[in-house]
Amino acid sequence: MRTFVALLSLLFVISSYAQIETVPHQFWNNLSHFNPSYAGLQHEKQAGIMYEGFRKETFQHDYQIFYNQKLKKNFGIGINANHRASWDQTSEISIPVSYNWNISGQNHLAIGLAPSFRNYNPAEFYLDSAGNIQSPSRNYFQxxxxxxxxxxxxxxxxxxxxxxxxxxxxxxxxxxxxxxxxNFSFETPVGSRSVENHPHTLILSALYTYVNGFNRVDLNARMQFKNGLNAFIGGRVGSGFTMGTGWDFFQKLRCLYSISWQRNNLNNGNNVSHEFSVVYHVTQDD
Known part of the structure; x- marks a missing residue:
């Protein structure tokens, strides 16, 4: 197994009241962040880096680096490293491990577990006995x-x-x-189904979030054309819209950019974010 390293974007905004993790608008790039059973599930190997920057009312930068790999005997492993830089700072590193069980025929059930370490530096400070400014760093094992x-x-x-x-x-x-x-995803060819014509592919993805009585639904539809072009639209139901494009180089290196508009319920304004991702992937058939 090759050495895998990953350091990356903690994709979340933490509200001062509920600590709600934000979801990147290209969430489908790395589902092992939300569900560790995806480590090594969809790809033989997958490595990527993602960045999302917010402007206007929200000063925030999210970074993510990840690696997932399928192992022998139906096991999978990965590593996710995230960092969010805002008025406060949050970093996390987790190691998802999965097992893919063949129930019958083409029916499979994957289970996963990921130990995680998180460091949180809140936007607060105090003076120690020597008069120096200190900020309480908080560590979590999850x-x-x-x-x-x-x-x-x-x-x-x-x-x-x-x-x-x-x-x-x-x-x-x-x-x-x-x-x-x-989470739910569905992939289907569009156009000719013959292998020679390499049909376009439509991928539909959805992610539902629940935390402490708060619900959120993110949707995405991505068209991958046979020449490598990618185009996608999506958004957060009731509060935002996303559109993006990019290219698959050699059918293994995907570079994407998206822009998103999100309604800010605190001041009735809009937050705009720009997201970039570079993902290397080797599918089960490659």
């Missing part, structure tokens, strides 16, 4: 878990982040709310 059913090109999964939580380094570190994620 566990994420997930399960995914897939049949041919249909995937449906359920994941839980922050399932088990332990904090140290600060007696008042508090807790992070468990986040529940449901």
């Amino acid at each position: 566990t994420h878990a997930g399960v995914t059913y897939h049949f041919k090109n249909v995937y449906a999964g359920f994941g839980v982040r922050n399932l088990h939580l332990r904090s140290w380094g600060d007696l008042e570190a508090g807790t992070w709310e468990p986040h529940l994620y449901g």
